[in-house]
Amino acid sequence: MNLENYSLIAQGAESRLYLGSYLGKDVIIKHRFSKKYRHPDLDSRLIKEHSKAEVRCLIRCQNAGINTPTIYYADDSFVVLEYLKTASRCRDVVDKYLKANDSEGLGKLAKSMGFVIGNLHKNNIIHGDLTTSNILVDTNGEIYLIDFGLGQVEGNAEDKGVDVYVLERALLSTHPQYTEDLFNIFLESYRSQLGKQAKDVIKKYEEIRLRGRKRSMEG
Template sequence: MSQEIVSKVSSYLTPHVPLNLIAQGAEAVVFTTNVHPYLPAKDSSNKSYIIKYRPAKRYRHPLIDRSLTKHRTLSESRLLAKLFLIPGLKVPQLIACDVYNGYLWIEFLGEDLPNNGGFSNLKNFLWMFASSDPYDPIVKETLIKVGQQIGLLHWNDYCHGDLTSSNIVLVREGFQSWQPYLIDFGLGSSSNMVEDKGVDLYVLERAIVSTHSLFAETYKEWLMDGFSQVYRGNGSNGEKKLKEVISRFQEVRMRGRKRSMIG
């Protein structure tokens, strides 16, 4: 299946666009390339870009499939464009999109940042420290930053929809500093509902617990510390909204626990 998709994408992009398959999920396939969709090859060959492609689903009627592909690709591209303009919020920049064929060209994170020394997703980052010092000050600082990014997202009334530790990318800046970016907004939305925000937080909590259960309680505290800082920085209104989100988060958590007990 992977080779079939690669062949299809290659034929769409013409043979002069090299592709490197880096991820394949239920919804989309992700490639890297060193060719910009608009710039001449000589001006972009020293950089990398992300191509996200939504392949056709054979179990759906072709008309329904094309409609869903167009809607979801357009929705994600619009959301990314809006989020990129929010001060302080770190998301990859949208470069181009083809909503009819299900393609997004997105910034490859990290290459243009000063003192770049690599990148990782949050899941692998925490595994990296688990065997040495899971409570390293770098881990605390980074998780607080992650919480701040989620806080900024929610404060501006947007939700991620699939907020796992794999969808948070950390770009290394300098020797001991990591900048978190939120990625993959295929299920994202504009929402001021505390239920949606509570679900976002619960999904991330479950991701942390499932992969780093020994340290999860401390990690959750650091995440919520950063998250709360954003809301509290907006005065009494922020304090009020923070209480509402945390209250709903606890309700969502209790519902999740009951479902787990029932099976």
């Protein structure tokens, strides 16, 4: 794809994000770029695999009724996605509710997050980087999941436990004094949505959490 008319808005370790127009629609273009230190054949294979995995996760989400950006185009290294203009990062929405002292809004948000992530895991989709920057909330309170660059399908209880742990760590890093209350509401909703699987996933999450604490103490 020719990116001449698109604006670079972000860059990560594996990809760059561009904003622009595609077929008359405002879009985000995700471009996975080559790494010069990797062997060309390996580099090409990894880019293809990661792009395919992300698209697979997005399609699986849409089939399960989980909000994600619409895919307009995809190839081995590019994915063209719907630009969610009215959505904000979850971490910013939490900030807004805290400043307004809106405990009801915070509770509803945590409950909605539990429902969505529970549905994600019920459909055996693993996000892989479930931070509050990769969860968006639109003006109607609808939750969207973005950036499945590390995602996979057919995940096990350990993978799901890691997703839950990463989300807790993300909340702790930005809103430590409110994490326990928010996370308890999240977990209650998550358990309700996930059903019988929840017991094994929560057990794995608690094991992962314990390992993380031990590393911190040793560290």
